[in-house]
Amino acid sequence: QQNVQQSPESLIVPEGARTSLNCTFSDSASQYFWWYRQHSGKAPKALMSIFSNGEKEEGRFTIHLNKASLHFSLHIRDSQPSDSALYLCAVSNRTGGYKVVFGSGTRLLVSP
Amino acid sequence: GGIITQTPKFLIGQEGQKLTLKCQQNFNHDTMYWYRQDSGKGLRLIYYSITENDLQKGDLSEGYDASREKKSSFSLTVTSAQKNEMAVFLCASSIWGGGETLYFGSGTRLTVL
Numbered sequence: 001q002q003n004v005q006q007s008p009e010s011l012i013v014p015e016g017a018r019t020s021l022n023c024t025f026s027d028s029a030s031q032y033f034w035w036y037r038q039h040s041g042k043a044p045k046a047l048m049s050i051f052s053n054g055e056k057e058e059g060r061f062t063i064h065l066n067k068a069s070l071h072f073s074l075h076i077r078d079s080q081p082s083d084s085a086l087y088l089c090a091v092s093n094r095t096g097g098y099k100v101v102f103g104s105g106t107r108l109l110v111s112p
Numbered sequence: 113g114g115i116i117t118q119t120p121k122f123l124i125g126q127e128g129q130k131l132t133l134k135c136q137q138n139f140n141h142d143t144m145y146w147y148r149q150d151s152g153k154g155l156r157l158i159y160y161s162i163t164e165n166d167l168q169k170g171d172l173s174e175g176y177d178a179s180r181e182k183k184s185s186f187s188l189t190v191t192s193a194q195k196n197e198m199a200v201f202l203c204a205s206s207i208w209g210g211g212e213t214l215y216f217g218s219g220t221r222l223t224v225l
Contacts, residue, residue: 001171006154032211043202043216044155051211088154092211098143098162099170100206100214104154 002027004091006103014111019076021106023089026070031093033065035074036102038086047087048074079110114139116217118203124223131190133220135203144186145204145214148172148197155202161186162208193224 003026013019021035032051038044050056050065050072057063060079065072076083086107092100116137125131137144143162147155147170157170159178167178175197177189186203200219206212 034213036214043218044214045216046213049213086152090214094211098208099157099160099168100145101157101171102147102155105152107152 002030002091002099002101004089004101004103006087006089006106008106009104010107010109012109012111013079015079015081017079017110019079019083019108019110021074021076021087021089021108022071023073023091023103024071025091025101027091027093028067028070029093029095030067030070030091032091033063033072034090035061035063036088036090038088038105040085044088079108081110081112084108084110114141114215116203116205116215118201118217118220120220121218122221122223124225125190125193126225127193127195129193131193131222133188133190133201133203133222135186135188135217136184137186137203137205137215137217138184139205139207139215140183141205141215142183142208143206143212144180145206146170146176146178146186146188147202147204149200149202149219151199158188158201190222193222195224198222198224
C-alpha cells in the first residue's frame with residue numbers, strides 16, 4: 001500500500017526567499033509525480049508534474065525527482081505572498097490501477 | 113475547458129443518517145475520484161472509478177458507498193454519518209487516470225450534528 005509523506009508540515013518564509021518542500025513515497029513502482037497547490041477555501045490545482053528522474057523548471061518553480069531515494073521535492077524561487085497555500089504532493093502508477101495517492105500537505109506562509 | 117460541479121456545497125445531517133453527495137463533470141473524462149479532506153489536511157482517497165459502472169475502493173472506503181451510472185456523474189453515499197467524519201469531500205476527474213492531471217470540484221462541506 002502506497003504511503004506518501006510530506007515535510008515539513010508547515011513553513012513560514014520571508015518574501016523573496018527560496019522555499020523547499022519534500023515528499024517521500026514508499027512504492028518503488030511509482031511512475032507519476034505531481035505537486036498541487038490549494039489556496040484557502042479553494043479547490044486543489046495542479047502545479048507541476050514529473051515522470052522521470054531529474055529536474056524540471058517552470059518559471060519560479062522547480063521539481064526534483066530521485067526515484068532511487070523514493071523522494072521528490074518542489075523548490076520555489078523568490079517566494080511571493082501569493083504562494084501562501086497548502087501544497088500537496090501526489091503519486092501514482094499504472095499498475096496501481098489509476099489510484100492517485102496524496103500526501104498530508106505542507107502549509108506555506110510567505111510573509112511580506 | 114470544462115467544469116466539475118459538486119452538490120450540495122454544504123450538507124448538514126444527523127448522526128446515523130444516510131447522506132448522498134453528487135458530482136458532475138463535463139470534461140468527458142473517463143476516471144473520477146472522491147477524496148476526503150479533514151480540516152486543511154491532505155487528501156484521502158475514498159473511491160474511484162475508471163469508467164462508467166466501475167468502482168474501485170480507496171484507503172478510506174469503509175462507511176461509504178459510491179455509484180457511477182453515467183460517465184459524467186459520480187455520487188458518494190455516507191452510509192451512517194458520524195461526528196468524526198465532518199470534512200470537505202472533493203470530487204476530481206482525469207482523462208484516463210495514471211499519468212494525467214486531476215481536476216477538482218470546489219467540494220462539499222459535511223457537518224454532522
